[in-house]
Amino acid sequence: MELEPFSNRYPEENIYGILTLNIVDAAHSYGLPPWPYPVFEYYCVDPECDCRKVRLVVLAPDRSVSAFDYWWENQRFYEKWWLDKKTAKEMAWLSIDPFWVPSKHTGNLFALLQKVMDSDASYIERIKKHYAMMKG
């Protein structure tokens, strides 16, 4: 699964405006220092692959990065990639990228992103739109 930054193909789009605002508003309740927390979106660009996921890479003020995978379909959809249900259940929705070294902010950012994904339907719609743009 080859991932490419959304900003590579669509540099003119405001790639992190909406989520940045949400994070600034909420950061203080999650033990995060004040900072815009830009979020970079990476998508799979294989036109044959319908994985329906985004990798969100968040930059913290200490220049550390945290990476999360967001899969917006339900567990059943992903069971065709992970034959065992346990893995599919763990991977569906939001997870900390297991191949990325976590920083001291990763846990708090994960909690904050869970809240965003729970409460901001427009942000999820935007992710789906960007996914379609990257596949097209």
Ligand SMILES: [Zn+2]
């Ligand atoms: Zn894919």
